[in-house]
Amino acid sequence: MHIVVCLKQVPMVSELPWDPRTGRLMRGQAEGMMNPACKHALEAALRLKEEHGGSLTALCMGPPEAEEVLREALALGADEAVLLCDPRLAGADTLATSHTLARAIQAVAPDFDLALLGCTTTDSETGQVGPQLAEELDLPAAFNVEHLELTGRALTVRRVYDGFLETLEMDLPALLTITTQEFAPRETPLGGLERAFAQASVRVMDAEAIGASLDRVGDKGSAGRMLRVYSPTAQKKCVLLTGAVKKSVQELFERYGDRLGGLIGQDLASEEEGHDQ
Amino acid sequence: MTNSRDVWVFGDYRNYFQNRVTLQLLARGRELAQAQEGELCAVVIGHDLQQWVDEYVAHGADRVLALDHPSLTAYQGETYTSLLVDLARERKPAVILVGATSFGRELAARAAKRLGTGLTADCVDLRLDDQGRLVQTAPGFGGNLLAEIVIPRHWPQMATVRPGTFQELPHDYERQAPVEWLPLPAGLKPERVRLVKSERLAPREQALETAGVVVCGGRGMGSKKKFRNLVELARLLGGQVAATRPVVYARWCEEGALVGQAGRQIKPQVLFSFGVSGAIQHTAGIGGAPFIVAVNKNPGAVMMQMADVGLVADANQACLALIRELKKRLRS
Ligand SMILES: Cc1cc2nc3c(=O)[nH]c(=O)nc-3n(C[C@H](O)[C@H](O)[C@H](O)COP(=O)(O)OP(=O)(O)OC[C@H]3O[C@@H](n4cnc5c(N)ncnc54)[C@H](O)[C@@H]3O)c2cc1C
Ligand SMILES: Nc1ncnc2c1ncn2[C@@H]1O[C@H](COP(=O)(O)O)[C@@H](O)[C@H]1O
Numbered sequence: 355m356h357i358v359v360c361l362k363q364v365p366m367v368s369e370l371p372w373d374p375r376t377g378r379l380m381r382g383q384a385e386g387m388m389n390p391a392c393k394h395a396l397e398a399a400l401r402l403k404e405e406h407g408g409s410l411t412a413l414c415m416g417p418p419e420a421e422e423v424l425r426e427a428l429a430l431g432a433d434e435a436v437l438l439c440d441p442r443l444a445g446a447d448t449l450a451t452s453h454t455l456a457r458a459i460q461a462v463a464p465d466f467d468l469a470l471l472g473c474t475t476t477d478s479e480t481g482q483v484g485p486q487l488a489e490e491l492d493l494p495a496a497f498n499v500e501h502l503e504l505t506g507r508a509l510t511v512r513r514v515y516d517g518f519l520e521t522l523e524m525d526l527p528a529l530l531t532i533t534t535q536e537f538a539p540r541e542t543p544l545g546g547l548e549r550a551f552a553q554a555s556v557r558v559m560d561a562e563a564i565g566a567s568l569d570r571v572g573d574k575g576s577a578g579r580m581l582r583v584y585s586p587t588a589q590k591k592c593v594l595l596t597g598a599v600k601k602s603v604q605e606l607f608e609r610y611g612d613r614l615g616g617l618i619g620q621d622l623a624s625e626e627e628g629h630d631q
Numbered sequence: 632m633t634n635s636r637d638v639w640v641f642g643d644y645r646n647y648f649q650n651r652v653t654l655q656l657l658a659r660g661r662e663l664a665q666a667q668e669g670e671l672c673a674v675v676i677g678h679d680l681q682q683w684v685d686e687y688v689a690h691g692a693d694r695v696l697a698l699d700h701p702s703l704t705a706y707q708g709e710t711y712t713s714l715l716v717d718l719a720r721e722r723k724p725a726v727i728l729v730g731a732t733s734f735g736r737e738l739a740a741r742a743a744k745r746l747g748t749g750l751t752a753d754c755v756d757l758r759l760d761d762q763g764r765l766v767q768t769a770p771g772f773g774g775n776l777l778a779e780i781v782i783p784r785h786w787p788q789m790a791t792v793r794p795g796t797f798q799e800l801p802h803d804y805e806r807q808a809p810v811e812w813l814p815l816p817a818g819l820k821p822e823r824v825r826l827v828k829s830e831r832l833a834p835r836e837q838a839l840e841t842a843g844v845v846v847c848g849g850r851g852m853g854s855k856k857k858f859r860n861l862v863e864l865a866r867l868l869g870g871q872v873a874a875t876r877p878v879v880y881a882r883w884c885e886e887g888a889l890v891g892q893a894g895r896q897i898k899p900q901v902l903f904s905f906g907v908s909g910a911i912q913h914t915a916g917i918g919g920a921p922f923i924v925a926v927n928k929n930p931g932a933v934m935m936q937m938a939d940v941g942l943v944a945d946a947n948q949a950c951l952a953l954i955r956e957l958k959k960r961l962r963s
Contacts, residue, residue, distance in 0.1 A: 366892075390896070447749060448740070476896065476915060479770075480752040485708070485740035494823035495708070497737055510827070514838055515733040517646055521828040534895060535838055577749025577785040581766065583778045594930055596943045603952040606924065606940060607960065617795045617900040617922055618844050618868055619651075622960050 355408030356466045357399045358459050360487075361392040361427060363420040364477040388423040391472025393539040395532040398502065399470050400431050400540070406504060409433040411463045415443055415454055424556045429546035436462050440560035445573030448478075452486035453575060457566040458559065459491065466527060468509075473498050473531040484531035494524035497531045634786055636669030639724040640692070641715070643735050644675070644683045645706065646831070652730030652794035654690045659757055659797040660728055661691045666759050669725060670694055674718065676711050678704040684810055689802040695810045702815070705829065706734050707822045712741040717816065719746060724787050726765055728757070731791040733841075743789045749782035750789040755796055755919065765790070770919035794843075795900040795921045839888065844870030845899040847890060847917075848946070849934075850877040851906015851927060857947040858883040861905065864950055867957045873897060875913050891916040903953075906946035909934030926950075 363386040388396075396412070403410050412427035414420050415438040424435035438458050446454060459466060469491070474481040481497075488495035501512040507526045512519065513533075561571055569575060593609075595602040607614070607622060615622035638660045643649040657673060664671040672694045673687035680699045687695050698714055715738065719727065729739035731753050743750035755777065756768035764781045765788040782788040839845065846865040852858045858878065865872045873890040874883065890897055891913040898918035904925045907913065909932055917923075925938035926949040935941035942949050 390892070449744065449747070449749060452744060474896070476892070478752075479918075480740075480750075481736050482740035482743075482750060482752060485737045486744040489712075489741050489744040496824060498733060514832065514841055516649055517832050517841065519828075519830045519832050520826060523825045523827050524823055533840065535840065577747075577782050578751060578780045579783055581779040581781060583776055585776055592925075592936055592938050592941045594935070594941045594943055596930070599942070599944045599948045599952045602942045602944060603949065603956050606942070606953075607956060610922075610924075610940060611960075613922060614901060616798075618870070620869070620961065622957075 355402070355406045355468070356411070356463055357402060357408065358411045358413055358463050358466045358469045359392070359396050359399045359427070359432070360455055360469070360471045360483075361396065361412055361414045361423050362389045362472070362475050363387070363414065363416050363423045364389045364475055386419055386422060388426055389472050389475045389477075390534050391474055391532060392423075393472075394534050394537040395470040395472050396427055396430065396432070397537040397539045398530075398532050399468075401537070402468070402502075402504060403431065408467075411436065411466070413455065413458055413462070414438065415446070415451065415458070417444075421556050421558075425550040426542055426547065428555060429542050429550040430540065434462070435556045437556050437558045438560075438564065439558050440572075442561050442568060442574075443572045445576060446571060447576035447578045448480050448482035448486055449577055450571050450573075450575035451483050452490050453570045454561075454564070454566055455483070455487055456490040457564040461559070461564040462557075468526060469493070469529040471529070471531045473533045481531070484529065488529045491529065493527055493529045495529040496522050496524070498533050499530045500533055500535045502530065634723040634725055636664070636667045637672055637722070637724040638664040638669060638726045638728065639672050639674050639719070639787075640687075641727070641729040641735065641738065642673050642675030642683055642687060642695075643730045643732055644677070645732075645734070649730060649732050649735075649794075650683075650686075651799065652732065652735075652792065654686070654799035655794065655797040656728045656730060656792055657687060657690045657692055658800045659792075660726075661800070663726060663757065663759060663765070664693070667725070667763055672696060672724065674715065676703055676714055677706075685804070686802070688806050688808045688810070689804045691800050691806075693808055695808065696813060697810060698813045698815065700815045705826050707826070708734075708737050708741060708824065709822050710819060711738055712745065713819060714816070715742050716745045718813075719787060727787050727789045729789070729791050731793040736791055739789060739791050746787065746789075748785040748787060748789055749780075750791065751780045751782070752791050753919070754790045754792050755921070757790060757792070764788070793898070793900075793921065839871045839873055839890070839895050839897055842871040842897065843900045844868045844903075845873050845890075845897050845901075845920075846870055846903045846905070847873040847875070847907060848878055848883075848905045849875040849907030849913075850881075851908075851946045852878070852883070852950075853906070853947055855881070855883040857950075860947060860950045860954065864903070864954050864957070867954060867961065868901075868903075870899070870901075870903075875907055875910075904934050904938065905950055907934045908932050909937055
């Protein structure tokens with residue numbers, strides 16, 4: 355059993371400084387951490403490995419600093435770590451990211467049985483990389499998985515999808531994305547972390563090494579173009595209701611009952627009338 | 632190029648919010664289609680579709696493409712993607728809009744990949760610029776930043792939009808529009824993922840992550856006893872209770888309710904936030920909720936600035952007043 359986990363490093367804080375002229379985020383100014391959903395995916399992989407044996411390859415595309423999340427994965431029990439690090443890979447949208455990850459998996463783990471990803475990342479939040487990687491690798495796949503069971507080559511998973519609790523089955527090789535609902539990540543053992551940082555066991559690869567076509571990776575291979583970035587909090591105009599609580603609450607329903615009711619699917623706009631006589 | 636100027640909306644109808652987001656997209660899609668003199672077309676795949684077809688025409692579709700077959704009763708990622716992609720290649724819409732539901736996200740991402748085009752997730756606004764390009768405004772970084780994105784050299788331009796972002800048009804059941812009932816194409820590959828079981832969850836059993844309404848309490852709620860009042864409010868709203876870290880540490884509620892960087896990532900339609908300061912570690916987890924009501928003693932709290940409406944009040948008293956008012960309004 356060979357499992358590949360795709361891990362992304364994301365900024366520790368959600369508020370990053372950005373350059374208003376170029377519209378680019380100044381990622382260098384924030385400390386990084388392993389994306390939460392990726393941590394849960396790694397935990398799922400570790401449990402599968404403990405139960406069924408085999409090996410675990412951790413894969414990350416990112417700047418040199420992203421090596422940290424791979425060291426963390428090694429400390430937790432990954433057998434092999436690969437950093438896809440190349441300026442030409444930078445600025446990738448999900449189309450380019452999924453192409454890059456697919457080429458890398460085929461280059462370093464052609465015999466893999468299962469690819470695990472996080473369901474979304476906290477910095478881009480698209481949740482698109484999982485489905486797009488499944489397309490590129492042409493694998494049966496399930497997204498937002500909360501529970502999984504492997505019997506031989508048959509995988510049974512459970513997930514909540516649009517208010518339905520679904521149980522799905524598929525055969526390996528397959529791809530899953532994992533939510534932060536289950537698979538609570540274990541603590542990183544201190545000794546393991548020290549060892550993982552001391553031993554230089556992260557393999558660094560560039561675009562050529564994974565056999566990616568240069569016009570399909572990074573900024574060049576991306577379809578979306580950013581026109582500008584701005585801060586919505588600066589734009590959102592909060593209406594403050596002061597005064598007695600009861601009056602404020604009534605005002606809330608009078609002014610926003612329609613909108614609120616529409617969003618929660620109930621009629622809130624009108625106070626019950628006409629029955630007092 | 633022979634691409635049309637048409638705008639397509641994927642007809643997601645599986646339950647209440649999925650259906651609403653389709654109607655909301657039809658409303659915005661209509662404006663986009665009219666602005667470039669194209670057609671607004673609803674594409675619906677599944678079984679027993681007549682009622683949805685009627686609904687889409689009543690809500691502004693100029694045309695409906697319907698693929699109705701018993702084998703399509705359950706939503707299936709691989710099959711639905713193939714059907715949508717083949718139709719798109721044949722008819723070349725300029726824009727495809729999909730609701731950002733669980734299935735919609737999967738379908739849109741797969742279709743964009745097969746078509747080799749860009750897809751912008753969770754757009755909060757869509758408009759056309761003077762060159763006729765679709766300008767997509769989307770949040771990033773837990774909703775702390777917004778970006779405007781175009782897909783200038785790829786076709787079609789694709790976007791997902793969360794429920795509650797746009798307003799649906801009033802329905803008009805007298806409205807007429809052509810409906811094309813399409814046959815299931817031959818040679819469709821069998822789905823490799825088998826759906827073994829599917830249960831509709833009662834709204835209250837739904838995970839915090841998927842809840843449409845979240846009532847979140849912070850340290851400002853004051854005590855465990857007062858915090859419990861939020862449970863009653865959430866029940867009335869059909870929502871879920873969430874908490875900040877100090878609340879969880881004080882054991883006013885269970886750990887699973889923690890929202891933020893160290894806890895869960897939620898994406899509600901409506902967020903009620905009581906006595907929460909709005910630390911970024913917390914707000915990183917609240918997505919860009921389209922509608923936020925915050926209660927805080929301090930009008931300058933970050934959470935108040937992030938809100939659409941801020942009640943300057945005691946958190947617990949406001950909660951009790953909301954409960955009373957809701958009971959009146961929900962009585963009928
Ligand atoms: C690495 C790290 C990770 C973290 N992860 C998370 C996380 O995942 N989730 C999380 O929530 N936090 C997290 N935190 C903690 C976070 O930084 C904040 O400390 C926390 O969110 C604050 O919670 P709070 O808003 O409830 O409390 P406070 O910051 O104490 O705010 C209380 C608010 O209530 C108001 N208030 C007080 N009394 C009343 C009253 N009677 N009526 C109305 N309003 C009142 C106050 O004006 C204030 O705005 C993390 C911190 C770190 C360092
Ligand atoms: N640069 C990256 N390196 C490795 N994995 C990634 C990268 N970007 C995205 N992923 C994977 O795709 C998942 C979903 O990301 P996203 O679609 O960007 O929200 C993440 O949880 C990762 O597992």
